[in-house]
Amino acid sequence: MQSGAKSGLLVGLGVLVGSLGLRALTSNTAKKVYVQGVAKGLQAKSAYENIVEQAKAQVDDIVAEAKYINSTDAECTCAAEATEETPKKTKKA
Numbered sequence: 001m002q003s004g005a006k007s008g009l010l011v012g013l014g015v016l017v018g019s020l021g022l023r024a025l026t027s028n029t030a031k032k033v034y035v036q037g038v039a040k041g042l043q044a045k046s047a048y049e050n051i052v053e054q055a056k057a058q059v060d061d062i063v064a065e066a067k068y069i070n071s072t073d074a075e076c077t078c079a080a081e082a083t084e085e086t087p088k089k090t091k092k093a
Helices: 002-025 028-085
Strands: none
Touching: none
């Protein structure tokens, strides 16, 4: 009988703690804490998005500059090759 009474006591204690926990979670004070926590989370998300946007813009600028350098280098190389490949005209005397 002692184990049955012990189990009943543990179940009753669990129900009591559960109902007190539920009441604490649904109280107005707890709700204010939850709202503040979510608000801070949204602020952090916004700040993170701004940082990522700035970094992406800088990476886009770097890529654009690199493409420009590559295109001008290719044009210079092509122009140099074209002048080297054209036969030189010699004057016949």
